[in-house]
Amino acid sequence: MADGKGRSPKILIADGNTRDRNEAMLAVGGELGAALYANEIRRMFPHAELVTIYPADGDAYLPKGVGLADFDGMVMGGSGLHAFDQDPEVTRQVDLMRDALDAGMPVLGSCWGLQVAAAATGGTVNQSPRGREVGVARKISLTAAGRGHALYCDKPAVFDSPCIHYDEVTHLPSGSVVLAENAHSAVQAAVIRKGAGVFWGVQYHPEFNVPHLANLYRRYKDDMLSQGYFVDEDDLERYCNELSALHQDPSRLDLRWRLGIDDDILDADIRCREIRNWVESLG
Template identity: 45%
Template sequence: VGEGFARESRDTLVESGMALASDLYKAMLLSIVPNAIVDIVTPADVDTSLPEGVALSSYDGVAITGSNLSVLDDSNPSVRRQVDFQKEVFDQGVPSFGSCWALQVGTVASGGEVRINPKGREMGFARKIKLTDSGLNHPLYKGKPPVFDGFASHEDEVISTPPKSEILSGNHVSRVQAMEITCGKGTMWALQYHPEYDTGELASLIRCREERLIRMGFFGDSESLHEYTRKLDILREDPQRKDTAWELGIDTDILDKNVRQLEVRNWIESLVLPNVSH
């Protein structure tokens, strides 16, 4: 797992009581493949390295997390190092997967372009994500409804797709909500939304960014923000609370982990397990 947050931001997350993105990803992967060996690396950091004696090519898959960085900030060494890391993953032919920041890093690493979304931030839930014709027949979405919602928090979007890529889903906010990228010897399946989140994690993220979200108009005041996150926390404790789910306009595509994380399971079953080293 490649942690997308730089060290300073990771420290801030911990101080705020939030889980690290890489820990969320590791937990998700282990829930799907309990006997997997999952290492965490921090490619944003100048002093990062793989475990001693382990080569990147020896991994059966690489998953990249979200981040608060922007690939548009290409003067930032933490950004450049992560783009270079994804290029190396492609060159080594290791299947890769990721969400949000990972989609944007994979895009830039393979020759595409990203911009700030003129429609503004997509926050909380990406609504009515619709599979493209390619997505309807793609193994990433095997068993997935043709239209669904997902957790989201991003301002950047893919504007120019890489030379060897397919858009697999999109919605009214972002034309690219999922994409397959082929580059070098590698293939990446990447999402703009966050299958690793649950409602409690979204509540923590909203509280962490309280001032900014009120300033951006997502909430009228602190009281309304905290009432909203209280309901999200209720659903984390009891996803069967039909009344609260109805109030927030969410359904099993958000609340049922098996539906929410189906893309990750499909990636593992389609690209990782067939090539597992024995």
């Protein structure tokens, strides 16, 4: 698969949320996390074959007659669940991650995906003592290992990225490598190995676009207001409308300045560089 336009990898996408959480996102006009990943992969690799599953709900992991070995890799995105809980909707996903890595699959994860990979391999996930990191993760910096890793090929050494999380990886399993960090979370990206399986993961969300950030604020409106991110509902809507306006016209200097959003988020090719690099690594 020599060129991005001609690549045809078969990728399994695991949506991390439960049905009720997904319905709540759809109710505010948002897209599901798995759909956001699928959109970006198809934009960059139109011939990719993508299969989406919803393991949190207890449905069959895979279509009948299909196994993990039928895929070139797996992606696991975000979720509102907590990887340290022992509820079935969590443990099913931890088991899936463990099975994928034991099968030697390359896996890419963001946010929840990184936390699940840590939990599946002997690491630790806890609530961040700095609280929620929401909207934009600022000044994510590549470590020395990150600057030399294929995940970050052609990515700036310092960048911002969309994010939303309460929890973070507080202890990585032995043999893991931290690739990126910022003032909020010491593990903003890592490589985790288990047997022949290799996981590349980030704590932020390269698959999120600006309109999705607006929908996240609306989805979690009560939290955003009670935690002081917005003065009132009008303030929240004003901010969301400005995000939408910036998405429609990314050249607007006034909105870029006021919102603190630059090309590392507005330019999908920069924002999604990690996704592209992972797909290209599948060979």
